[in-house]
Amino acid sequence: QLKSISDFNKNLQQAGFADESAFISARLPQSEREALQKMSQQLEADLATLKARDTENQSALQAINAQQVSTRPAEEHQQQLLDITQSLKETRQQIGAMQQRIVDIARVSGMRVWGPNCTGLVNTRETIFTPFMRLPNVDLEAISGNVAILAQSGMLAAGFMLQVIFSGFFKVSKSCAIGNKADIGESEVLEYLAADDATQVVLAYLESIPDGRRFLEAARSVLATKPLIVLKGGRSEAAAQAAVSHTASLAGADNVIDGALRQLGVFRAADFMQMMQLGKAFSLNPGRFEPATSGGNRVALITVSGGAGVVALDLMQDAGLKPATLSAPAIERLQGIFPSWMPPGNPIDIWPAIEKVGVEKAFSESIITALEDEDVDGVLLLPFSSRANAVFPAELIGEASQRLRKPVVSWVFGDIRFLDEYRQNLESQRVPVYDDLRTCIEAMSAYLTYARGAAR
């Protein structure tokens, strides 16, 4: 059987919570410890009643027995933790009432409640790891980075964390699984993350947004200084129903919030992997790019394959991007690297230029020309993976992207023996690389959506 509870206990002990029975922090003042002890006793009485009423309910009881109350020294935005494991079914009224009683007791003693029905909190800088799964043998500080994850789902947030640790897409500042949100909800966590110096990018998976107004204000405060990607489950009717049974939450007016989020500059992710992939893009470039116009969706494509250019244009339309019409000076400058019989356009299909002036010059000239064009807001690179990595002007591309404050995103296809090297070269220059074209173009859209939000 699963060892989730003992793993939970070990994780909390490692984070400095000393009291094994109730995880009351040794760092707390005496009066607060006493309040917590009292609360714990009250809960135990409730549990006894529950147990007597339903002896079959082994799984729920096992979970409830593991109730932990923990707290840390008061600080602004420092949440104290209360975590009831995920087996608690909120559909059962007595547990729902108990959940509310916990919140009431905690409020009296000035505490805040986290959860229930989630894996809690990960803070890589202060090496706090509360999920009920074993932390792999990894130094939390080694994975400490600039991306915060907020998830209204315990298993996912924990899964994310493990996937992130080993995938290397990006490094993490905080991972917050907020579960049923008996007390602390998504808006409050966003308000915290907006002010958190360790966090430069916020990824949020949500199932319900009970207070749309507060949520949009919180999103706005995040977006004032850092990008926000939202994956909102419950778009479809079936999913909205499932969300109710999962976290006891109504999905809310999805389409209203959707429109408002886009206005603010939030890109909505389609699934978890895409959210991680977009997280990578923003982790490399947490700041805002500066589109030349407030529209900011005109993209130049540099490709070695006409077919890739064609499909990219279709996907750009899906993602709300427009092919840039290159300015006359840009076209003239490009003509210098193209054979005379080949009039360059957008997509810039540079194979003939490569045959004329070589890989390095063809890419350098075309990319710089496109980035310097005032009619271009961003550049998509679609090269073929080959031995040419050594002469690929990665550093120049990264430097120009930063200097001109315009995003460059690359898809690369072909010989996978050279993909990793290409990726490393470009990503060390803060240019994200994808092996699927759809995500590549969605990343460009996410960059420009964030930039457009700022323009308003």
Place this chain on the structure above:
Amino acid sequence: QLKSISDFNKNLQQAGFADESAFISARLPQSEREALQKMSQQLEADLATLKARDTENQSALQAINAQQVSTRPAEEHQQQLLDITQSLKETRQQIGAMQQRIVDIARVSGMRVWGPNCTGLVNTRETIFTPFMRLPNVDLEAISGNVAILAQSGMLAAGFMLQVIFSGFFKVSKSCAIGNKADIGESEVLEYLAADDATQVVLAYLESIPDGRRFLEAARSVLATKPLIVLKGGRSEAAAQAAVSHTASLAGADNVIDGALRQLGVFRAADFMQMMQLGKAFSLNPGRFEPATSGGNRVALITVSGGAGVVALDLMQDAGLKPATLSAPAIERLQGIFPSWMPPGNPIDIWPAIEKVGVEKAFSESIITALEDEDVDGVLLLPFSSRANAVFPAELIGEASQRLRKPVVSWVFGDIRFLDEYRQNLESQRVPVYDDLRTCIEAMSAYLTYARGAAR
């Protein structure tokens, strides 16, 4: 500089074409060889004219100098090859006229023309590799498999080939880059692949379909015995324009063909990686699944994460799939592995069942129950990656999927140290595994779209 032409020559020599100057096969009868020699001389005269007219045109000339005419012993559907490299720009009228003259000459001598503006043909069984890029040091027979790729783009088809060789998504029977289709077009190649014993799955990237009626007939003949995935570039206006300049082709009535393809059971891919991922699914299961109804889009979800279930339902709606309403007997059977306080539904969120009966039994019982339910057409597995691979009932799942002729597709998330093992376990049982949920659900949709096409 690139060595594309010498690579092309080497590749053809390895395939058994002896005459270096014009790649006229030593296996041809004398009369055909003479016809080809004559044609070659005519072309050289044209080239001389062209050269005199445009001495700057170095790149095009280099390409034209490399014109190769090759042919193999006549057989039904055995195409002879003519490949003019991709530098030929069909916008130039004199080259367009020359292209037509090549076709005319070839027709007189009973030959067919392949291309131009493409990388030609790969046949893994007969070890023919014509692309103008170096074949990696790999035994073609070792990558010989059941998936054929048809692509109206030279670089992509070659890139695909290299990506496929090393990615191991699936193995390949034929890779056909048809370029500008001066003579042999997509419909004829599809007709060939429909009858090709080595091919069980067809993936097609197309930019233009000049004869919609013939194309749909060819697609129908493929679908009579094997699945077909189509990625059609040029949905958007910008892409349609780019397609014209890339392969001189009008995109055709995209939406008309789109509707007809779906009716036939063709899933349209969004991009190249997705096409490969769907190719993997069909490579594992080239036959047809049998949905219980002609609607065939009712899916059961088995998940360890409520959040994953919610997002999966949203993505299912995007992909035209419906959550199955489990039958009363199925619900009753599931209740046997769930705690009494937990009424099972769809999504089947099996965490409580795992806590009650363990990983192996929870997954076995829930999957078999779902697959045997007459109200279910397919099952999505959404587990968390963990050490539990050893007890995961992969063999049982694969056996049940084949016995009941219903597709099972899995997404897996979490600890990536265990992902590969999980993937191998399931895929050896012909259950495809994806690390992004969107593609996972699209693969299920592709299976059921193919099955529904058959039902009509």
